[in-house]
Amino acid sequence: MPTATLATAPGAGLRLAELAEANRPTQLPLLTRIVELLDASEAVTHLLVRGSLASGTADRLSDVDFVVGVHDRDLPAFTAALDDLMTIAGGALLPGWRDTIVADLGGAGFVFLLQHEGKLQQVDLYLAPASRISTIQGQIAAKVLLDRPPAEITTTQIGQARRHLDELLARPRTCTELLIEHLVLAVLLHKRIQRGQRFVAYAEWHRLHTATKDLIKTALAPASGVWGWYRLREEIALTPIGRACLADLDAAITSPAIPDTAAVDAALDRVLKLTRRACPHALDGLADAVTAYRTYLELA
Template identity: 70%
Template sequence: MPTLHLADITFANRPSQLPLLSRLANILAASPAVTHLLVRGSLAHGTADRLSDVDFVVGVQDAALPAFARALDDLMSVEAGALLPGWRDTIVADLGGVGMVFLVPDEGHLHQIDLYLVPASHVPHLRATVATAVLLDREPALAPAEDTAVAERFAAEFFARPRTCAELLIEHLVLAVLLHKRVKRGQRFVAYSEWHRLHTATKDLIKTALVPTSRFWGWYQLREELALTPISRACLGDLEAAISGPAVPAASDVDAAVERTLALVERSCPEALHGLEDAISAYRTYLELM
């Protein structure tokens, strides 16, 4: 097992998330494909509170990046106890790799774990431009140009791939956790942005379930496409209810949005719930404790 350099970050702020951060770091560092583990965000800057997420940059050998990313759901579920498959993070800035968000229970709380996988060849540039604390620094094998091209192509295809109903459901569940944190912290501007993102995910979920071959972009022609059957009209009513709420949500609004989304999924694409019933029950319990 490699030595992880936790002393500096421990001395800086002794965050309550440190035991979880240490456990996750050991899980990730056990893979020989991983060359670097960097912590960024509030844990790296010494400004973390009890709601702060654990935000890793994971350097991976260029050629191994696609396989490591595909195995990440299983790794985080089996080894770290993640409740749900990872959400393809569309909020994080483009750092040359791919971002995933997992929800991991620890000490009675549900923690947001941000994992950004970056090709090892990109790590020097990233470290020069993004403030991080170093946990693991292995010398990577020299990546030939074709390996770097494989990693870059995978990253581009990763975000271009259309999302399934199950992925959009997970996006709702992750965004609800983020929104609860914004509400508790009084971060109204960020809450406004993520609330709109949740509404957009609701629209995307309905279109993916009911009109997957739609020729219209974004929010255009929704009524014309969705007012044709009882199920689609009910889903359109769910979307009307979502966008008719406040511009900045309260905690109760976020909880109502989660329940509305779960009902919408059960009505329009129940297969998206397959295998997630126990996870969603646990998720509801943790949400009540936030």
């Protein structure tokens, strides 16, 4: 992990008191912990909190949602260090999911799951080059927690940050990353069900089925040149494992369009069994994390 990414930054000047006075959410201790963790990096120039925590409408299910400005020069190293920072120092159960739902603001989003007060809590970190922050502030409603003037940003550094983000967002996801996507989506779906958000639950349920399809293709047809849902039987149903995986996918897509909690839990069981069958290496090093995840999910 690069030393510069984790070095303590002098004169942080965090603006947490203002947020606390306006809104005393149950997530405030967790928010404070993550803010102090990120503030300790000299690479971080800005921290914005957005969503319900910024608007004062948070409930116990609300996620902790940040925009993290990172000096353009340091963005590749900071991105590479982020999983270690959040799992080792931040206490996240799993590596981050590269968020494919968040709006494109010129950066990259990551979702982490942490234990907070005995339950799973979602922390969203949207990493953006410092050169983009003023534009982002004009696009979203957010409260500023940290505004640290960055060192000079050159045109070359801006270009390097942009290429890094383009490569990151274009890189195919691994089986491990697709498994983590299922775990994150299951948490999101549990929240949608509890809140009665049927339309959003429908969309995320379809996204979970698509992640299952992508997991199967990545495991069993990694060189496929066929886009989307086409030719699955021709490519996958050539082996007993492939046919079993397609049976799992069929069970997923024939489930009710809007799930209940039992359906989400069944889907999670199904994809974990599918992963052990088709790409067991995706679980390497994650067995204890998945067990902890399942325990906290049951307590939600």
